[in-house]
Every structure is written in structure tokens, then in C-alpha cells.
Amino acid sequence: MMSILPGRLGQSSMTTWRVRDFHDDDLDHVVRVWEESRKTGVDPVYGLAEVLAAIRNDGSAVVAVVGPVVVGATIARINGDRGWVVMLALADEWRGKGIGSAMLTDLESRLVHRGVHRLSALLPEGETGVEAFRNRGYRTRDLVYFERVVPLQPQEVGRLESLGGHVLPDGLWDALAGMAQEKTLIERRLVLPLADPDLAEEFGVRPPHAVVLFGPPGTGKTTFAKAVASRLGWPFVEVLPSRLAAEGPGLALALRDTFAEIAELEHAVVFIDEVEEIAAERGGRPPSPTQGVTNELLKSISGFRERDGRLLVCATNFVRALDPAFLRHGRFDYVIPIGPPDRTARAAIWRRYVPDTVLDLVDVEALVAASNLFTPADIEFAARKASQQALESSVYGTAGGVRGPTTADYLDAVGQTRSTLTEAMVADFTDDIERISRL
Ligand SMILES: Nc1ncnc2c1ncn2[C@@H]1O[C@H](COP(=O)(O)OP(=O)(O)OP(=O)(O)O)[C@@H](O)[C@H]1O
Numbered sequence: 307m308m309s310i311l312p313g314r315l316g317q318s319s320m321t322t323w324r325v326r327d328f329h330d331d332d333l334d335h336v337v338r339v340w341e342e343s344r345k346t347g348v349d350p351v352y353g354l355a356e357v358l359a360a361i362r363n364d365g366s367a368v369v370a371v372v373g374p375v376v377v378g379a380t381i382a383r384i385n386g387d388r389g390w391v392v393m394l395a396l397a398d399e400w401r402g403k404g405i406g407s408a409m410l411t412d413l414e415s416r417l418v419h420r421g422v423h424r425l426s427a428l429l430p431e432g433e434t435g436v437e438a439f440r441n442r443g444y445r446t447r448d449l450v451y452f453e454r455v456v457p458l459q460p461q462e463v464g465r466l467e468s469l470g471g472h473v474l475p476d477g478l479w480d481a482l483a484g485m486a487q488e489k490t491l492i493e494r495r496l497v498l499p500l501a502d503p504d505l506a507e508e509f510g511v512r513p514p515h516a517v518v519l520f521g522p523p524g525t526g527k528t529t530f531a532k533a534v535a536s537r538l539g540w541p542f543v544e545v546l547p548s549r550l551a552a553e554g555p556g557l558a559l560a561l562r563d564t565f566a567e568i569a570e571l572e573h574a575v576v577f578i579d580e581v582e583e584i585a586a587e588r589g590g591r592p593p594s595p596t597q598g599v600t601n602e603l604l605k606s607i608s609g610f611r612e613r614d615g616r617l618l619v620c621a622t623n624f625v626r627a628l629d630p631a632f633l634r635h636g637r638f639d640y641v642i643p644i645g646p647p648d649r650t651a652r653a654a655i656w657r658r659y660v661p662d663t664v665l666d667l668v669d670v671e672a673l674v675a676a677s678n679l680f681t682p683a684d685i686e687f688a689a690r691k692a693s694q695q696a697l698e699s700s701v702y703g704t705a706g707g708v709r710g711p712t713t714a715d716y717l718d719a720v721g722q723t724r725s726t727l728t729e730a731m732v733a734d735f736t737d738d739i740e741r742i743s744r745l
Pocket residue numbers: 481482483484485521522523524525526527528529530579621622623655658682683684686
């Protein structure tokens with residue numbers, strides 16, 4: 307249908323433009339206009355896919371033409387009585403001639419005929435079209451525009467589910483208290499090149515593909531692996547040898563299938579805990595039953611390293627039990643110790659678990675001194691115990707009007723908590739750092 311409303315015929319200095327209905331064979335031209343209008347460097351709210359979907363799904367579209375050439379397009383999608391203008395683009399040399407307003411006018415009348423009586427548009431400031439909307443009397447409203455890009459392609463959702471993986475919440479990295487040394491190292495060696503591979507390439511840095519985290523129990527290896535995933539916005543997939551073993555065809559085969567499935571994910575942090583269980587030293591006679599599994603894991607890691615955008619994190623409490631071939635260069639980029647928290651880290655971890663309401667009243671330094679050889683997990687345990695005891699005495703009446711745990715409650719809970727670490731373990735760990743770590 308050709309429309310006959312005023313304002314659609316225009317005269318520029320030499321050439322006449324007009325606005326008309328969109329025809330199917332305009333599609334290529336519309337795409338070209340859309341792409342050209344993107345060159346201004348402003349990110350549009352609606353992607354091309356959404357614009358094309360609006361055309362396909364019974365939206366409304368008009369184009370501006372000069373002779374046979376399409377120089378502009380305006381497209382809307384209809385939601386009940388609201389029309390959303392998802393594209394208003396014009397070739398550069400035709401800006402400022404009133405064509406944008408003319409297209410809007412025409413589109414509006416079509417939409418009104420289809421029951422629309424409220425028209426909306428979302429544009430970045432500076433985008434083509436802002437002037438056209440203003441000229442047509444559109445009011446701007448002070449709204450906050452929220453957008454979150456889910457780091458998963460739709461086809462990955464099912465795959466991730468079958469792997470038992472998920473996208474972790476933001477903020478786990480910041481929630482990791484203390485451990486400044488480990489955090490700095492991991493931030494620089496892992497997060498930086500993985501988050502900005504182009505920058506890394508500029509400096510000739512190859513982003514890491516696989517790392518080992520080692521350290522005594524409860525020092526935060528799992529927590530670090532998850533924090534890295536959260537920081538990168540990549541899904542987290544834990545490979546559980548115990549679960550794979552229960553799955554029938556044998557652990558080695560299950561491992562291979564799992565890695566084949568992981569290879570289909572665009573991005574992922576893949577975590578294998580207690581890796582010594584499937585990568586212990588080989589060469590015993592007779593060969594240990596896990597030898598086939600170790601070999602499969604080695605093969606899987608080689609395959610895994612072939613594509614960027616994914617990181618394998620293996621964790622272990624017994625790094626010295628690992629097959630030396632397993633740890634070699636070229637297989638793992640770094641072998642990183644996650645140690646018991648030092649005083650600063652313990653203070654930060656205590657502060658994380660002491661409720662804000664009593665934080666000023668509690669002598670954190672005393673807790674730090676009393677919790678030597680405590681892991682973050684031990685501190686968490688003692689802190690929760692103190693909170694529970696304080697809650698009970700407050701409700702059942704032995705506390706003299708004090709709300710919340712006191713220093714004494716905390717020291718009491720520390721006294722009832724057995725530290726995970728011993729001096730001997732710390733000595734072993736220090737020795738492992740010297741012999742095995744690779745930073
Ligand atoms: N830096 C930290 N700040 C706050 N809490 C922490 C920190 N590190 C660890 N935790 C807490 O301590 C507990 C144990 O941490 P995690 O499970 O990461 O240790 P791990 O090294 O993986 O232990 P394991 O060797 O037993 O697997 C978790 O509940 C975690 O929330």
C-alpha cells in the first residue's frame with residue numbers, strides 16, 4: 307500500500323526522496339543502511355537480529371528511497387497497544403533533511419491503524435534518529451535502562467545442564483577475603499590475560515589453559531576456582547571423578563565423553579578437585595587400576611589446550627603424590643600454592659564473618675592471634691559457632707543484655723575448634739612450594 311499522508315515527499319537540493327512501504331526485496335538494502343548507521347561507534351540497543359525479527363513477526367516497516375536506492379528505514383515491533391521503534395537509520399549524506407521525521411510520521415499512521423496508541427523507542431544519546439524523535443514531539447523520560455548479557459549461548463544451556471555446570475553469581479572474587487598474595491598472583495597470571503586476550507596477544511602472552519592449585523585442606527582452592535569463573539563471567543563446570551565412575555562405561559571413557567562435551571562450550575572454567583585420585587604417580591607393578599584414567603586425563607588436557615577461552619583448574623591437597631609427568635610444562639601453565647592465611651588474611655576473614663553490628667566491639671586482633679594454624683574454613687566454623695552460641699544465650703537468657711557475639715564468645719569458640727593445620731603440614735607445604743610450585 308502506498309501511503310498518501312503529507313510529509314513523505316521531500317525535495318533536497320537536487321534529488322527527490324520519498325517514503326514508502328517496505329517490500330521483501332528491500333531487505334538487503336535495509337541491512338546495509340543498518341550497518342552503515344552503526345559506524346558512528348555508538349552501540350545500538352537493538353541488534354540486527356531483533357530488527358529482522360520485527361519485520362518477520364508482523365511488525366511495521368517503512369523505507370526512504372531516492373529513485374530506486376534505499377537510503378533509510380524505520381521499523382517497529384508491536385506489543386499490544388504499544389509500538390517499539392527498533393530501528394531508525396538513515397544514510398549519512400541524507401541526515402538533517404527531515405527524512406527521519408517523515409519516516410516516523412508515516413510509520414506512526416500505520417501503527418495507529420493497527421491499534422497502537424503509545425510509541426516508544428530506546429536510543430543511545432547521539433544515535434541517528436534522536437533528532438527525528440524530538441522533532442516528532444516524542445518526550446524523553448528519565449528511566450534507568452538495565453541490561454545484562456547472559457554469558458551463555460542458547461544452545462549451550464542444555465549442554466551445561468547435562469554437565470552439571472552453572473553460571474555463578476557476580477562478586478565471588480570480591481567476597482574472597484584476605485589472601486592478598488594469592489589474589490594478586492591469580493589476578494595477574496590468570497584473570498588478566500583471559501579477560502583481555504587481545505591485550506595479552508599484543509604483548510606476546512599466551513593466555514593460560516590449565517593450572518594446578520595446591521595447598522592444605524580448607525585454604526580456599528575451590529573458592530578461588532569459583533571466584534575466577536565469577537570474575538570472568540564464564541560458566542563453572544566441576545568434573546567429579548566419583549560421579550563419572552558411577553556412570554557405567556568406565557571412568558576413562560566417561561572422562562573422555564565429558565571433555566568432548568566441554569569442548570562444545572564457548573567459555574568455561576572446568577574444575578577437578580582432588581585430582582591426585584586420578585593422577586597419582588604411575589609406574590607401580592602391577593599398574594594401578596587408575597592408570598588408564600590418568601592416561602585419559604592427560605589426553606583430555608592436551609585436547610583441552612587446543613582452544614582458547616577455557617581454563618582447567620585442578621586442585622589437590624597432596625601435590626607431592628601427583629605423577630611428575632602430569633605437572634610438566636606445556637600441560638599446566640602454573641602450579642600455584644594456596645597457603646594457610648597469614649595474619650592479614652585471617653583478620654580479613656574474621657571481619658567477613660563477624661556481624662557488622664558488633665564488629666566495632668570485637669577485638670579482631672585477639673582473634674587473629676588465637677587462630678594461628680586456622681584455615682579460612684576453620685575461621686568460618688568458629689565464627690558461626692560463636693554466633694550460634696550468642697544467639698542461644700540472648701534468647702534463653704544467660705547473656706546480660708548484650709546482643710551479638712563478644713570477643714569472649716569468639717575466643718571460646720576458637721578454643722572449641724580444632725585447627726585443620728599442624729606445624730608439620732605447614733612445613734610440608736613450605737617444602738612443596740620450593741620443590742613443585744611454578745609461577
Ligand atoms: N579467603 C576466604 N575468605 C572467606 N572465606 C573463605 C576464604 N577461603 C575459603 N573460605 C571459606 O572456607 C571454606 C573452605 O574453602 P574451600 O572449600 O575453598 O577450601 P579448599 O581449599 O577447596 O578445601 P579442600 O582442600 O578441603 O577442598 C569455604 O566455606 C569458603 O567459603
